[in-house]
Amino acid sequence: MSSATKGASQSRDAYFDFSNLKGDLFGGLTAGIVALPLALAFGEASGAGPIAGLWGAIFVGFFAALFGGTGSQVSGPTGPMVVVFAGLYAALGGNPGLVFAAAVLAGLMQIAFGLLRFGQYVKLVPYPVISGFMSGIGVIIIALQLARLFGHEPDGGGTIPAFTAVPHALANPNLVALGIATLTLAIVFTWPKRLASIVPGPLVALVVGTLVSLFIPGAPILGEIPTGFPDFVVPTFDTSTLLIVLEAAFILAVLGSIDSLLTSLVADNMTRTRHKSDKELVGQGIGNALGGFFGAIPGAGATMRTVINIRSGGRTRISGMTHAAVLLAIVISLGPLASKIPHAVLAGILVKVGIDTIDFSYLKRAHKGPRWDLALMVLVLGLTVFVDLITAVAVGVVLAALAFIKKLADDQIAAVGEAAPRQSSEEEVNMLSRAGGRVMLFDFGGPLSFGAAADLGHHVRSRAGNKVEIIILDFARVPFLDVSAVTAVETIIEDAEDNGREVYFSGMSTHVAQLLEKFAAPNVPGQEETRFSSRLEALDTALDRLRAKGAPVPAE
Known part of the structure; x- marks a missing residue:
C-alpha cells in the first residue's frame, strides 16, 4: 500500500477526519x-x-x-x-x-x-x-x-x-x-x-x-x-x-x-x-x-x-x-x-x-400511481392535522401492511388456481396429461402468507373436483410456514381424506416438515411413502399408484 493510500485510509478510519477541514x-x-x-x-x-x-x-x-x-x-x-x-x-x-x-x-x-x-x-x-x-x-x-x-x-x-x-x-x-x-x-x-x-x-x-x-x-x-x-x-x-x-x-x-x-x-x-x-x-x-x-x-x-x-x-x-x-x-x-x-x-x-x-412532488404525480397509495396519503394527512401524529402513522402503517398482504395473498392464490403450475417442465406437463386429470399438482410458489391461508383450502378443494384421486403439494419454494399456513395445509389434508384422496408432498424442507409434523394432524405428513424430494418423483409414484388401482395410464 502506498503512503498516500495508507494516509487516506487512516483519515477515513479516524473519528475526526480533517482532510476536508476547510x-x-x-x-x-x-x-x-x-x-x-x-x-x-x-x-x-x-x-x-x-x-x-x-x-x-x-x-x-x-x-x-x-x-x-x-x-x-x-x-x-x-x-x-x-x-x-x-x-x-x-x-x-x-x-x-x-x-x-x-x-x-x-x-x-x-x-x-x-x-x-x-x-x-x-x-x-x-x-x-x-x-x-x-x-x-x-x-x-x-x-x-x-x-x-x-x-x-x-x-x-x-x-x-x-x-x-x-x-x-x-x-x-x-x-x-x-x-x-x-x-x-x-x-x-x-x-x-x-x-x-x-x-x-x-x-x-x-x-x-x-x-x-x-x-x-x-x-x-x-x-x-x-x-x-x-x-x-x-x-x-x-x-x-x-x-x-x-x-x-x-x-x-x-x-x-x-x-x-x-x-x-x-x-x-x-x-x-x-x-x-x-x-x-x-x-x-x-x-x-x-x-x-x-x-x-x-x-x-x-x-x-x-x-x-x-x-x-x-x-x-x-x-x-x-x-x-x-x-x-x-x-x-x-x-x-x-x-x-x-x-x-x-x-x-x-x-x-x-x-x-x-410533499407537492408526490401530489403532482399521485394520479399516475395506484389510487390506494394516494388515498392512504390523504388519510394520513387528515389524521395528522386533525387527530395526532402517532395515530396517523400507526393507522397508515397498519393499512399499508394489510394492503400489501392482500396483494401478496391474491398473487399466491392466483398461482395455486392456475391450470398448470408455474415453472413446470415439459416432462411434468406430460406426466400430468397422462394421469388424465386424476392427479393434481399444486405449486405454492413461495412463502405462504397468512393472508393467502384463509382461502387456500377452498381453492384446492374447488380445483380438485370429483375426478382427482391424488393431490401433490409442492413446497420446494416455501422456506417457512406460520401457524395460519400450517392450519390451511392441515385443512387440505383433512378434506382430501374425507373425499378418499391421497396427498403427496414434494420438495419439503426439514424445517417445514418438522413444523407440520408437530403442529398438524398426527402422522401427517410423517409417512415416508407420501414425501418426495422432487415433483418428478412424486408424479412418477402417483402414476404407479394409479396403475396399481387399475386406472388406464398411457406409457411415455
Whole structure:
C-alpha cells in the first residue's frame, strides 16, 4: 500500500477526519447562519420561547454530530418535532419540569432504539405514509402562523383553534405586522437561488423585517431574550400528567428518529456515502436528552440545513459541530438584538417552511400511481392535522401492511388456481396429461402468507373436483410456514381424506416438515411413502399408484 493510500485510509478510519477541514468549516458556518432564523422561529412556535429554539439547535446540533452516524448531517429543531412539542407545552401549561422531562425521556428512548438496532425498521414505513404525515405537519405549521401574520395569536394550541382564530385576525389586522409579514413572504419566496449560497433568504428576511420594525414600530416583537448559558432544568413527574408526558416522549422519539434517518438517506444520496442508522439514533438521543436538562426544545436531522451544509462543502461531523458553535457564539452575544425581531417575521419564515414540508412532488404525480397509495396519503394527512401524529402513522402503517398482504395473498392464490403450475417442465406437463386429470399438482410458489391461508383450502378443494384421486403439494419454494399456513395445509389434508384422496408432498424442507409434523394432524405428513424430494418423483409414484388401482395410464 502506498503512503498516500495508507494516509487516506487512516483519515477515513479516524473519528475526526480533517482532510476536508476547510469545506467542513465553511459548510458549518453557512448552515449555522441559515439555522439562526429557523431556530428562533421554531422556538417561538413551540411556546418555550426563541432562546429554547436556539439552545435546541446548539445541543442537538453538536452532540448528534459528535456521536451520530451521518457525517454531513446538521441537526436541530424541525417542523414535526416542534408541532408535537408545542402541543405538549400547551397541554402541561408550560411547566418546565414536566415539559422537558418529556424531552429527556424522548432522548433516552432514541438511545434505546439505537442500542436495540431499531434503525433498520424505519425504512419499512411506506412512502405514502411518510408523505402524508410530512404534508400534514406542513399544514399544521402554516395553520399555526396564519393569525400571527396579521399580528394576532392563535386561540390556544392545536390546528382547529389556529384555524378558528383566522377570521378575527382578518377582521382586525395589525397593519404594520401584516406589512412586515408580506415583506418577509416576498423575500423568502423570491430570493434568488444564486444568492442563497452566499446569504440565505430567511436570514435576509429576518434582518430586513427587523429593521423595518425599528423604523415603523407597532408590530408585536419577541421582547427580552436571556443571554448567557441556560439554567439547569430538573425534570419532574406528576401522576396526573405522567401518561401525557410518556406519550409525548414516545411520539417525539419515534418522530425524531424517522425525521433524522430520512435526512440521513438524503445526505447519503448527495455524498455517495452510507450512514449508520443505529449510531445516528444514539447521537440524536444524546443531544435531545442533554438538551432537555437545559430547557432546549428537542430536534432531529434537518433536511434543508443538511443539504445547505453539503452544498457548501461540509462532509464530516466537524461541519455539524461548527454549525452549533456558530449558534452558541450568537446566543452569547446577540440576545438583545434578537429581542427586537417581530413575530410576523418569524411567522412568514415558518409559512415558507410549512409549504416546503408539504410533499407537492408526490401530489403532482399521485394520479399516475395506484389510487390506494394516494388515498392512504390523504388519510394520513387528515389524521395528522386533525387527530395526532402517532395515530396517523400507526393507522397508515397498519393499512399499508394489510394492503400489501392482500396483494401478496391474491398473487399466491392466483398461482395455486392456475391450470398448470408455474415453472413446470415439459416432462411434468406430460406426466400430468397422462394421469388424465386424476392427479393434481399444486405449486405454492413461495412463502405462504397468512393472508393467502384463509382461502387456500377452498381453492384446492374447488380445483380438485370429483375426478382427482391424488393431490401433490409442492413446497420446494416455501422456506417457512406460520401457524395460519400450517392450519390451511392441515385443512387440505383433512378434506382430501374425507373425499378418499391421497396427498403427496414434494420438495419439503426439514424445517417445514418438522413444523407440520408437530403442529398438524398426527402422522401427517410423517409417512415416508407420501414425501418426495422432487415433483418428478412424486408424479412418477402417483402414476404407479394409479396403475396399481387399475386406472388406464398411457406409457411415455
